[in-house]
Amino acid sequence: MKFPSRNLDLSRPRVMGILNVTPDSFSDGGRYVDLNAAVDAAASMLQSGADIIDIGAESTRPGADAVPESEELDRLLPVLEKVVAELDVIVSVDTRKPGVMRAVASAGAEMINDVCALRTPGAIDAAADLDLPICLMHMLGTPETMQVAPSYRALPDDIITFFSERLDACDRAGLDRQRLLIDPGFGFGKTDAHNLEILAKLDQLAALGLPLLVGLSRKKTLGNLTGQPVDKRTAAGVAAAVLAVERGATIVRTHDVRETVDALRVIEAAALSRFDGAQRQDI
Numbered sequence: 570m571k572f573p574s575r576n577l578d579l580s581r582p583r584v585m586g587i588l589n590v591t592p593d594s595f596s597d598g599g600r601y602v603d604l605n606a607a608v609d610a611a612a613s614m615l616q617s618g619a620d621i622i623d624i625g626a627e628s629t630r631p632g633a634d635a636v637p638e639s640e641e642l643d644r645l646l647p648v649l650e651k652v653v654a655e656l657d658v659i660v661s662v663d664t665r666k667p668g669v670m671r672a673v674a675s676a677g678a679e680m681i682n683d684v685c686a687l688r689t690p691g692a693i694d695a696a697a698d699l700d701l702p703i704c705l706m707h708m709l710g711t712p713e714t715m716q717v718a719p720s721y722r723a724l725p726d727d728i729i730t731f732f733s734e735r736l737d738a739c740d741r742a743g744l745d746r747q748r749l750l751i752d753p754g755f756g757f758g759k760t761d762a763h764n765l766e767i768l769a770k771l772d773q774l775a776a777l778g779l780p781l782l783v784g785l786s787r788k789k790t791l792g793n794l795t796g797q798p799v800d801k802r803t804a805a806g807v808a809a810a811v812l813a814v815e816r817g818a819t820i821v822r823t824h825d826v827r828e829t830v831d832a833l834r835v836i837e838a839a840a841l842s843r844f845d846g847a848q849r850q851d852i
């Protein structure tokens with residue numbers, strides 16, 4: 570996939586490290602994000618083998634307050650600018666707002682990760698204007714309502730229908746399909762059973778032919794399955810990432826970069842994944 574600074578070969582699995590710059594993540598003890606601590610965390614993820622760093626400043630936690638655009642940019646821009654200046658890595662920004670998309674692209678972001686799949690008014694036109702890869706994530710409803718009795722007719726069919734509608738909308742807006750990635754949005758309007766069914770049938774989403782990104786890292790479903798608190802879900806997350814890659818995911822979004830990179834290296838080397846399917850048949 571073509572990014573402004575480089576081409577990223579998605580015929581092998583890649584890791585996207587998560588960098589939250591909400592005041593509760595890299596707190597300076599007050600309302601602000603500690604810039605050096607945030608950039609150090611990005612450097613450490615790069616050192617651990619991350620290909621992309623995904624910076625997010627807006628909590629999408631169910632029921633979380635909306636963050637005004639000016640505040641989102643105040644949190645994002647200092648960290649984005651310093652990471653772009655100091656680290657040789659692709660930076661993605663997790664945002665739903667068209668104004669934020671334009672501003673971060675000017676500041677050197679190379680990818681937009683939108684949990685609303687460009688449904689926010691103005692977002693699809695902003696994305697079309699920027700020549701960057703865009704990740705469209707599926708969410709049922711809005712962050713405020715998504716976990717209130719989520720229900721589907723069929724999975725993953727409903728998500729496939731959602732993406733075909735979003736891809737049509739992108740076509741109409743003149744957004745080149747070659748720039749798009751899709752993500753089923755684990756935990757976004759899904760029960761544990763929904764998340765597990767989507768994971769089990771992920772190959773059907775991969776069959777749409779667009780690069781597939783997944784994020785299960787530290788999520789509640791993993792906590793419910795293991796009984797582990799959020800800081801002890803690494804093993805569960807790595808298992809989920811391995812399954813997802815085996816079923817066609819090409820980018821894994823995670824907090825636990827080192828462990829995920831190690832696991833994906835083993836998959837690659839052992840030729841278990843579809844990436845080496847051709848070679849295996851040759852033997």
Ligand code: 7PM
Pocket residue numbers: 587628629630631663682683684704706752754755782783784785786788822
């Ligand atoms: C609270 C609740 C804090 C949920 C953070 C989260 C995804 C994403 C997020 C994902 C893509 C988290 C989520 N999750 N973007 N942004 N895919 N593309 O656990 O699964 O990181 S926010």
